[in-house]
Amino acid sequence: MTSVLYDAPGPVTRRRERIGSVVGAVVVLALAFLALRYAAGRGVFQADHWDVLHNPPKGQSAADVWRSILVRGLGATLRAAAVAAPLALVLGLVLALWRTTRLRWLRVPAVAVVEVFRGLPVLLMMLVGTLALGMDPFGGVVFGLVVYNMAIFAEILRAGLAALPKGQAEAASAIGLSRWQSLRHVLLPQAVRMMLPSLVAQLVVLLKDSSLGFIVSYPELLKAIQNNGQYFGNRYFVALFVVGAGTYLAVNLSLSAFARWLSRRTGARAGAVGDPAGLALVASRPSRRRATRARP
Amino acid sequence: MDLIVDNASTYLDGFAVTARLTAYSAVAALAVGLVMAALRIAPLRSLRVVAAAYVEVLRNTPLTLVFFFMVLVAPQFGILPPLGFWTAVACLALYTSAFVAEAVRSGINGVGVGQAEAARSIGLTFGQVLREVVLPQAVRSTVPPLINVLIALTKNTSVAAGFAVVELVGTGRRLSTANAGDPWVLVGVAVCYLVITIPMGLLATSLERRVAFAR
Amino acid sequence: MSRRRTGAVLLATAALAVAGCQADAEDDPAPAPEADGTATTDDGESDPGAFPEGSTMARLAEEGSITIGTKFDQPLFGLVGPDGVPEGFDVEIGTLIAGELGIAAEDIEWVETPSQNRETAIENGDVDLVVATYTINDDRKQRVGFAGPYYEAGQSILTLASNEDIQGPDDLAGARVCTVSGSTPEQNLLENYPEVEVVPFGTYSECLEPLRNGQVDAVSTDNVILAGFAAENDDLEVRGEPFTQEPYGIGVAKDDVEFRMWINDVLEDLFADGRWTQAWESTAGTVLPTPEPPAVDRYED
Numbered sequence: 001m002t003s004v005l006y007d008a009p010g011p012v013t014r015r016r017e018r019i020g021s022v023v024g025a026v027v028v029l030a031l032a033f034l035a036l037r038y039a040a041g042r043g044v045f046q047a048d049h050w051d052v053l054h055n056p057p058k059g060q061s062a063a064d065v066w067r068s069i070l071v072r073g074l075g076a077t078l079r080a081a082a083v084a085a086p087l088a089l090v091l092g093l094v095l096a097l098w099r100t101t102r103l104r105w106l107r108v109p110a111v112a113v114v115e116v117f118r119g120l121p122v123l124l125m126m127l128v129g130t131l132a133l134g135m136d137p138f139g140g141v142v143f144g145l146v147v148y149n150m151a152i153f154a155e156i157l158r159a160g161l162a163a164l165p166k167g168q169a170e171a172a173s174a175i176g177l178s179r180w181q182s183l184r185h186v187l188l189p190q191a192v193r194m195m196l197p198s199l200v201a202q203l204v205v206l207l208k209d210s211s212l213g214f215i216v217s218y219p220e221l222l223k224a225i226q227n228n229g230q231y232f233g234n235r236y237f238v239a240l241f242v243v244g245a246g247t248y249l250a251v252n253l254s255l256s257a258f259a260r261w262l263s264r265r266t267g268a269r270a271g272a273v274g275d276p277a278g279l280a281l282v283a284s285r286p287s288r289r290r291a292t293r294a295r296p
Numbered sequence: 297m298d299l300i301v302d303n304a305s306t307y308l309d310g311f312a313v314t315a316r317l318t319a320y321s322a323v324a325a326l327a328v329g330l331v332m333a334a335l336r337i338a339p340l341r342s343l344r345v346v347a348a349a350y351v352e353v354l355r356n357t358p359l360t361l362v363f364f365f366m367v368l369v370a371p372q373f374g375i376l377p378p379l380g381f382w383t384a385v386a387c388l389a390l391y392t393s394a395f396v397a398e399a400v401r402s403g404i405n406g407v408g409v410g411q412a413e414a415a416r417s418i419g420l421t422f423g424q425v426l427r428e429v430v431l432p433q434a435v436r437s438t439v440p441p442l443i444n445v446l447i448a449l450t451k452n453t454s455v456a457a458g459f460a461v462v463e464l465v466g467t468g469r470r471l472s473t474a475n476a477g478d479p480w481v482l483v484g485v486a487v488c489y490l491v492i493t494i495p496m497g498l499l500a501t502s503l504e505r506r507v508a509f510a511r
Numbered sequence: 512m513s514r515r516r517t518g519a520v521l522l523a524t525a526a527l528a529v530a531g532c533q534a535d536a537e538d539d540p541a542p543a544p545e546a547d548g549t550a551t552t553d554d555g556e557s558d559p560g561a562f563p564e565g566s567t568m569a570r571l572a573e574e575g576s577i578t579i580g581t582k583f584d585q586p587l588f589g590l591v592g593p594d595g596v597p598e599g600f601d602v603e604i605g606t607l608i609a610g611e612l613g614i615a616a617e618d619i620e621w622v623e624t625p626s627q628n629r630e631t632a633i634e635n636g637d638v639d640l641v642v643a644t645y646t647i648n649d650d651r652k653q654r655v656g657f658a659g660p661y662y663e664a665g666q667s668i669l670t671l672a673s674n675e676d677i678q679g680p681d682d683l684a685g686a687r688v689c690t691v692s693g694s695t696p697e698q699n700l701l702e703n704y705p706e707v708e709v710v711p712f713g714t715y716s717e718c719l720e721p722l723r724n725g726q727v728d729a730v731s732t733d734n735v736i737l738a739g740f741a742a743e744n745d746d747l748e749v750r751g752e753p754f755t756q757e758p759y760g761i762g763v764a765k766d767d768v769e770f771r772m773w774i775n776d777v778l779e780d781l782f783a784d785g786r787w788t789q790a791w792e793s794t795a796g797t798v799l800p801t802p803e804p805p806a807v808d809r810y811e812d
Contacts, residue, residue: 009339017339025342042374060593068593119447119493120486121454124465128486131472131693132479134631204356211358215458215713217625219583222360227584229368230716231592233743241369245361252356371720379687379710379726457692460710460721469693470701470711476650 044238052228052236053243065228069240073224074247080138080210080220084145085203091146092153097183099158110154117151122209126216137218141210149206156198160191197263204255211248221247300484303471310467311488317384317453317463318492322446324389329396336401347397354394359452362387363459384456388449395445403438404430436507443500447493464488567763567770571639572612579605580624580638580762584714586739587795588644597621601642603790604661604761604781608640611777626694630654633762640774641762644733646695647808656767657760658774660805661787665753666696667734669741671722672748677729679751683707686728689718696732699755719744733757735795742798758805768812775807 009017043049054062098110117125122144129140164187172182192199214222225244229237300307335347354362366377366387377383407430415429457465468485475481562569571577581601582589588599606616624632624643632638633655644664647657668688670677677683684706690697692711700707710727712718718730719740729750730737737749761778763771781787782804791801 017341020339021341021343024340024346028342028346039373042372044372056593058592064593064595068595072595115494115497116486116490119451119490119497121451121465121489123454123457124468124482124485124489127465127469127472128479128482130627130631131469131477132482134477134634136628136631136635136637137625208356208358211360212455212458214360214364215455217623217628217713219623222358222364226364226368226714226716227591228593230584230714231590234368234720235372237369238372241365245357245365248358248361249353249356253352256352256356368717368720371724376724376726379721458713459717460689460712462709462711466692466711470697473693473695473698 049235050239052232053239056232058232060232068228069221069224069243070247072219073221074251076138076218076224077207077210077213077220080141080145080213080218081203081207084142084149084210085206087142087146088149088206089153089199091150093157095150095154096157096161099154100161100183114151114154117147118155120148122148123212123215126212130216137213137216140216141213141218141220144212145206145209148209149202152202152205153199156195156202157188157191159198160195161187163194164190193266196266197259200255200259200262204252204259207252207255208248297480299471299475299478299480300487303484306467306471307464307484307488310462310464310485313381313461313463314450314453314488315492317381317388317456317461318446318450320385321388321392321453322449324385325392325396325445325449326442328389328393330400332393332397333400333404336397337404351394351397354391355398357391359387359391359455360458362391363455367459380460384453384459384461387459388452388456391452392445392449395448396442399441399445400434400438402441403434406437407433440500440504440507443496443503447496447500450492450496451489563769566773567639567767568612568773571614575614576618576620577609577612577614577640578620578622578638579609580622580629580632580641580643581605582625582643583623584716585644585736586743587735587798588739589642590739591621591623598794600662600791600794601644601759603794604787605640605642607781607786607790608642608761608774608777611780626691629762633764636764639763640770643762644736645760645762646733646757647760648695651762652765652810654765655762656765656771657762657808657810658771659760659778659807660758661761661778661781661807662735662759663802663805664733664735664757664759666699666731666755666757667737667753668750669722669730669737669747670728670750672746674728677750680704680731680754683729683731687726689715689721689727689730690732691715694732695757700731715740719747722747735799738795738799758808760808772809775809778807 039045051057052065056062056065095110095114099107099114101107101110124144125147126140126144129135129143130137133140133143135143168186168190169182172186173179177185210220211222213220214226217223219227221244225240229240332347332350335343336351338344338347363384366383367379370377377386411429411433412425415425420428453463454465456463457469462470464485468482471481471484472478562572581597581599583591583597585599585601589597589601590599591597602621605621606619609616609619622632622638624638624641626643629641629643629645630651633641641655645651645657646664647660651657668677668680668683677686683700683704685708687708687710688700689710689712690700691714697709697711700709710718710721715730715732715736718727721727722730723744723746730740734749734753741747741749761774763774778787781790787804788796788801
């Protein structure tokens with residue numbers, strides 16, 4: 001798009017752009033340098049702010065520190081996501097199919113469930129789990145992730161079904177398939193494949209939301225970072241934060257990259273439909289009319 | 297049920313904080329997000345890279361981690377934001393701006409290439425192409441996703457409950473402790489959120505439909 | 512910078528002290544008789560056969576293992592380092608009780624029970640007992656049974672050592688006071704000190720940096736929790752006498768009166784023979800004065 005907004009630049013403009021770009025880079029780097037120097041002035045880079053990662057005080061071992069973050073902390077994050085994601089998918093599928101019922105009044109409950117749960121904060125649903133339903137923190141986190149994401153998954157799948165060309169359903173019924181058969185064998189497989197990038201992108205959101213467990217005392221990655229910071233002292237928060245943020249970015253960026261790769265693969269195949277996955281994190285086009293509300 | 301009625305004023309206080317958090321963060325996020333979107337389509341490569349990194353990093357970071365940074369890590373750098381409300385606004389604005397930037401950028405990219413080509417071929421300048429042809433179309437397809445970003449922001453303000461702001465969820469937590477975990481407490485909180493999110497969702501859907509038909 | 516250096520020295524000292532305690536607990540049998548079941552058989556209770564048939568004690572002694580809920584983030588009472596081993600007074604008390612059942616320290620499974628989760632954990636049977644700075648009160652007695660108390664804490668105030676203005680709860684009017692969202696101390700402040708501006712966080716440790724930076728004026732919760740922070744940070748001080756009573760009890764299933772009464776017996780033994788004092792002095796007693804043991808409350812339902 002940007003390339004057609006202006007003429008292909010000539011040699012002079014190209015040189016000017018290159019110079020501008022270099023100047024921009026220099027300014028950005030200079031700002032970064034100033035920030036780092038300021039931080040260094042605060043003693044942030046001194047060895048005694050970082051030794052927690054290789055030679056921690058209080059008679060603890062570095063291996064234990066890393067284990068507490070990457071095995072117990074990240075493990076708990078992934079465990080919550082791994083339990084919640086399949087549950088949310090199954091329930092989302094049920095809701096999406098329920099919404100295809102032809103009787104309007106039968107559809108109402110499914111529509112209501114989807115509309116209500118995607119309008120509520122995940123944290124609130126986690127508190128409903130722990131405070132009102134008496135679940136332990138793990139149960140509360142999973143409960144919050146499931147009820148929210150099932151609504152989103154239901155929306156994504158509905159969007160996928162709606163985006164299929166009408167001819168698909170017509171052809172299926174023309175060869176004598178029942179409504180259920182045509183969903184099962186013709187429509188759903190296409191819808192799921194088409195929406196796969198969005199589904200994966202939603203998994204990134206789900207994984208990110210598991211960090212809300214921090215607020216309801218679930219010992220996930222962020223909690224592990226904080227526990228270490230508390231145990232060893234506040235001056236280690238910078239080092240521990242770098243580890244925690246790095247871990248989140250590594251996991252989420254890989255998932256996002258996976259979604260992008262999927263989107264490119266499936267996009268090529270489902271050419272006729274264009275990019276219905278406009279809501280994907282990686283989308284380069286606006287969501288089309290059936291797009292789901294993407295939740296940052 | 298009586299519990300919600302009896303504590304109506306407490307709920308209203310929480311609701312007001314949530315609404316103010318949302319409003320301030322939304323304005324700031326829109327401003328920053330628009331700048332970032334502009335940088336992402338700028339002709340200067342280095343700025344594009346910076347803006348892209350900003351958006352990608354924030355979108356793959358949990359909001360809780362942004363709060364964690366502001367409240368617990370930033371003081372190590374000697375940065376002391378006033379605790380509570382304004383820190384929460386800063387975190388929410390920072391985080392949401394990445395999603396605003398992405399929505400705007402997709403909106404601009406979503407305008408058919410032929411539109412710009414046609415506009416250029418009839419001799420419009422760069423400014424005219426953007427002003428007369430591309431932006432009017434981009435804005436229309438950007439508004440519904442932007443509303444969805446704002447809905448998400450409304451819900452995300454709840455994270456501030458974990459970091460010294462007593463908004464709706466924080467209020468719910470307090471009332472829940474005071475009333476021995478009565479489930480109705482949180483139902484009241486849920487209703488307060490739905491009052492904001494459901495109408496906004498309906499608005500986004502109807503706008504989406506209108507934009508789609510206009511195509 | 513100088514404050515940092517002092518802090519580092521103190522931390523190193525604390526580390527040495529902690530290492531010392533651990534070495535004691537592991538190598539020297541004297542302060543840790545609980546690890547050795549036979550050393551405490553004067554009343555014959557560590558023999559599984561000695562417990563009434565069908566009782567919780569008999570079951571646990573038979574199984575040879577026990578699950579105990581405690582705090583994982585409470586200095587001096589229940590604090591877990593990266594190695595996953597909890598330490599503190601609550602942990603010592605739990606270990607002593609397990610010892611009376613003939614269960615060795617390494618056969619105890621420690622489970623984190625944060626404040627809002629303690630009743631649920633007991634009701635669901637996820638834990639056999641809870642020793643987690645757990646205040647006995649009537650609301651909670653509706654859902655769980657309490658043996659003890661084994662310690663009397665009280666809500667107090669932590670502030671900067673340099674802050675002379677705050678000496679007690681009555682000085683808090685108009686002050687910003689940090690506490691934990693949805694906790695009993697928060698409720699107490701809201702109800703009885705309406706002029707206090709309450710700043711709620713998720714955990715008490717998150718309050719420390721804002722306190723140091725002047726973003727809040729004080730932190731308020733149980734005195735022993737605050738003492739743990741004051742001990743690790745020489746720029747912080749606990750002020751005034753406790754202004755509430757928080758008897759810490761041991762939570763068990765509500766209808767298991769037999770188990771509750773048995774734990775009361777054990778606690779009285781611990782009070783009498785000095786093991787309670789030893790447990791205190793090796794943990795919270797490193798920074799707090801040693802109190803007299805409280806009297807257990809054998810309440811009837």
